[in-house]
Amino acid sequence: MFVRFWEVNKSPESVLQLLQGNSCPEHAVQAIGLLSGRPDSWEDCVHHARKKFEKLFNHAAKDLLHAFPVDTLMKDGSLFWQSPKRPPTPLIFDMDNEEHMQFITSYAYLKAQVCGIKLSDADLELDTVRSLLGTATVPEYAPSNKKIETDEKAAAPKEVEVDDDVVQKRTKVLAEILSRGPLPKETLCLFPESFEKDDDSNRHIDFITAASNLRAQMYSIAGVDRLKTKRIAGRIVPAIATTTAVVAGMVTVELVKVVMKLALESYRNCFMNLAMPFIIYTEPSPPPKNIIMKDVFTTLWDVWKIRGSSKTTLQEFIDQVKAKFGIEPATVVHGVKMIYVPVMPGHKKRLSQPVEKYVKRTGDEEYADLTVGFTNEDGGDVHGPPVRYYF
Numbered sequence: 001m002f003v004r005f006w007e008v009n010k011s012p013e014s015v016l017q018l019l020q021g022n023s024c025p026e027h028a029v030q031a032i033g034l035l036s037g038r039p040d041s042w043e044d045c046v047h048h049a050r051k052k053f054e055k056l057f058n059h060a061a062k063d064l065l066h067a068f069p070v071d072t073l074m075k076d077g078s079l080f081w082q083s084p085k086r087p088p089t090p091l092i093f094d095m096d097n098e099e100h101m102q103f104i105t106s107y108a109y110l111k112a113q114v115c116g117i118k119l120s121d122a123d124l125e126l127d128t129v130r131s132l133l134g135t136a137t138v139p140e141y142a143p144s145n146k147k148i149e150t151d152e153k154a155a156a157p158k159e160v161e162v163d164d165d166v167v168q169k170r171t172k173v174l175a176e177i178l179s180r181g182p183l184p185k186e187t188l189c190l191f192p193e194s195f196e197k198d199d200d201s202n203r204h205i206d207f208i209t210a211a212s213n214l215r216a217q218m219y220s221i222a223g224v225d226r227l228k229t230k231r232i233a234g235r236i237v238p239a240i241a242t243t244t245a246v247v248a249g250m251v252t253v254e255l256v257k258v259v260m261k262l263a264l265e266s267y268r269n270c271f272m273n274l275a276m277p278f279i280i281y282t283e284p285s286p287p288p289k290n291i292i293m294k295d296v297f298t299t300l301w302d303v304w305k306i307r308g309s310s311k312t313t314l315q316e317f318i319d320q321v322k323a324k325f326g327i328e329p330a331t332v333v334h335g336v337k338m339i340y341v342p343v344m345p346g347h348k349k350r351l352s353q354p355v356e357k358y359v360k361r362t363g364d365e366e367y368a369d370l371t372v373g374f375t376n377e378d379g380g381d382v383h384g385p386p387v388r389y390y391f
Contacts, residue, residue: 005031006188012178019171032170036177038187039115042123043132045108050136053093053103057214061088063144088218093138095130099210099223105129106207113202114190197234205230243274292384293376296327302385303369308355310391314340315351321372321387330381331373334359339370361391 005027009015012035018025039045070087072080081087094100105124112119122128177183195204205226213223224232250270257266265283272279287299298304306320314332318340322328332340339358340347350358359368369386376382 001027002031002034002190003188012174012183012188016171016174016178019167019174024167029166029170032174034190035187036173039111039117042108042112042117042119043135045111045115045117046104046129046132047136048111049104049107050093050133050138052107053091053100053214054138056211057091057218058093059090059141061090061218062141063146064088064148065090066143067148086219086221089220091214091218095133099213099217101126101129102206103210103214104133106203106210109203110193110207113193116186116189116191195233197230205233208233246272246274290382290384292327292374292382296325298385300385304372304385304387305390306387307390310354310356312355313352314355314358317355317389318351325384327374327384329372329387330375333371333373334368355389356391359389366390 005025006012009018009025009028015025015028015032019028037048039048065087068080068087070081074080091100105126108129109119109124193202193204196202197205200206209224209226209229212229216223254267264286267284268281269284270279270281287301289297289299291297304321304325306317306324308317308320317332318329329340330342331338337358338344338347339355340350342348359370361368367388367390370389372384372387374382374384
C-alpha cells in the first residue's frame, strides 16, 4: 500500500497540495503515518522495537486489566476471568532477559530490512543494542478508552470514514516533514520480507519464537524452544499452499465442464483430507425443489425474468408473471421496501402506477431483483425465486 500510494501520487509535495485543497487521496492518512514513523538509522529501529515491546507486552495487558479487573463479574454473577480465560500479566522489560533482547534485536533487524537500512555485524552485537536502548524514550502508560467487545455474536464494527481532524493532523505532519527539505526517493520505498524458515540469518524464526513466547508468558502459558517454533511455522505455509493449489485445480476442472455445457452427470463434488490422505468424488445431487403449487416448482438456481419499460404498470407486471409462469403474485417487495401488499392501505391504487415509480433505477442499472410472494392452493403464503425485472 505504501509504495503503491507514492507511485500513484508521484511526490509528497503533490499530496500536500491536495490535502491543503481539502482533497484527501485514498490511503493518504495511512501512508503519511508510515512515512512519519519510518526509521532512518539502526538506532531508530532499536527504539521502535523497544516501544513495540512496551505496547504489545505491557500496555496491552494493562488495557485489558483496566477494562476487566481481576474481580470483574459477569451478568450471571460468575467471574469474568475464569477458565479458559486467563488474566494477563504485564511484562517488565529487562535488558538481561535473553528472550526480551531476542525480540528487540530481531524486530529491529526486520524493521531495518524492510526500510532498506544497511547494517554491520557490530550493529547487531548485544552490547551495541543495549547502549542504544539506554537512549530510548518509552511512553508512559495511559488507559485506553477503546471499548472491548466481549459478545462473540456481536456484528463486526463497520469501517468508519477518516475523520477530518485526523486528516488535518496528517497534513501538518507532512508539511513539517517537507519543511526539513526534499525527501530522498528511497524514503518512499519499503522492501517486503518473504518468510523463510531455513535461513537463520534473516531472523524470521528468532522473531516468531521471541514474540510467541513473550505472548505466552503474559498468560502463564509454557513457551517452546526455537526448534519447535521452526517446525510449527514451517508446516503452516506449505499446508496452505498445497491445499489451495489442489482446490484451485479441481475448481478449474469443474469450470471447464461448465464452459463445455456438459450434462449434470459429468460434474463432481470432492471431499479431501491431504493429511490422511484421501480424496473422494461424488456425483452432485439435484437441487431441492421448492413447490409453489401443483406443476409449479423452482430451485435455488432459478431466476424468473420479466422485461418491462418505463410505462409498464404494476398490474401489467403482475399479469406478465401470471401469463409466463402460471401463477399470480400476491405481494411484491424490493429489498426492504414493500411495493405491493394488498392488506396495506393505498396499495391497491398502486396497480395503475408505473413500476419505476416504486423501483428506482440507480445509474446504468439494467434490472432490479424483486421478491415476489404467492398464495398456494391451500391458501398459504409461499415465496418463489427472485423475479428479475428489466427496465
